[in-house]
Amino acid sequence: MNVIGISGTPRKDGNSEILLRYALKPFENNGWNVKIFLLSKLTINPCKACDLCRENGICIITDDMHGIYDAFRWCNAIIISSPVYSRNVSSQLLSILDRHYAVNIERPLEGKVGGAIAVGRGTCGGQVITINAIYTWMLSCGIICVPGELNGVTAVADKPSDILNQENRLKQAEILGLNILNVAKQIHS
Template identity: 55%
Template sequence: MNILGISGTPRKGGNSEILLNAALEPFDEAKWTIRKILLSDVKIEPCTGCETCVGRNECHISDDMGKIYEAYNWCDAVIISSPAYYRNVPAQLKAVIDRTFAMKDHPLKGKLGGTISVGRSTSGGGQTNVLNAIHNFYLSSGMLCVPGELNGVTASADKPGDILTQPHRLEQARILGRNIISYCR
C-alpha cells in the first residue's frame, strides 16, 4: 500500500512538516511505501483558469505539478499537513488544489485523506478553516475523510520546530496515521 504525504508549508523544516513526519511513522511500521512531497521543495504555478484541461485530462502548465499528478495515481491514501496563512491554506497549497481540477478521470476517487493544520494562535487562528479547506478538497475529489483522535489534527506552534515540545500533538498525528491504516483495511 502507498501513502502520499504533502507538506503545504513553503518553510522547510516547519511545524507542518514535523507533524507530517509523525503521522507517517505508523506507515513505516505497517510496511507501506511512503512518498513525501514538500511544497518547500517544488515550484507549482497557480491555475490560470484557461480550462484547456477540460476534456483533455491534463494541464498546459509544465512544472512540478506533474510529480503530484503522478503521485495521486500511485497512492492509496493522502495526508496533507498545512500551516494557517491568514486563516486559510498558503498560496502554494491552494495552487496544488486548483491545479488538481485538470484531472477529470479523478485519480483520488475512493481514496482516503487525513488532514493536519498548524497556526501560531491558540484561539481563532483559523486552523479549523484549513481543515475545512482540505476536507472540501478531498470530498470534491471523491475521497473519504479520515479523522484523527477527533476530526483533523489541529495544533498551535509558531517558530520552526516549536511543535517538538508538544508530544501530545505529535501523538495525535500518529493516531491519524494509524486510523488511515485501519480504515484502509
C-alpha cells in the same frame, strides 16, 4: 500499498511538516511505500484557467505538479498538512488543490482515504477553517476523510520545530496516520 504526504509549508522544518512526518510513521512501520512532497522544495504554479485540460485531460503548465498528478493515481491514501495563512491554507497548497481541476474528470483520488493537519500561531487562529478547507477539497475529489483522535490534527505553534515540544500533538498526528491506515486496509481487504 502506497501513501502520499503533501506538506504545504514553504518553510524548512515547518511545524506542519513535522506533524505530517509523524502521521506517516505508522505507514512506514507497516511496510507501505511512502512519498512526501514538500512545497518548500517544489515549484507549483497557480492554475491559469486556460481550460485546455478540459479538452485533453492534461495540464499544460510545465512544473512539479506533474509528479503530484502521478502520485494521485499511485496512492491508496493521502495526508495533507498546511500552515494557517490568513485563516486558510497556504497559497502554495492552494495551487495544488486548484490544479487538481486538470484531472477532475479522471477522478484519480476517488474512493481513497485521507486526513488533514493544520498549524497556526494563534489559539483559534483559523486552524479549523484550514482543516475544513482541506476536507472540502478532499470530499470534492471523492476522498473518504478520516479523523484523528478527535478531528483532523490542529496545533498552535510558531517558530520552526516548536511543535517538537508538544508530545501530545506528535502523538495525535501518529493516531491520525494509524486511523487512516486502518480504514485503507479495511477498504482493500
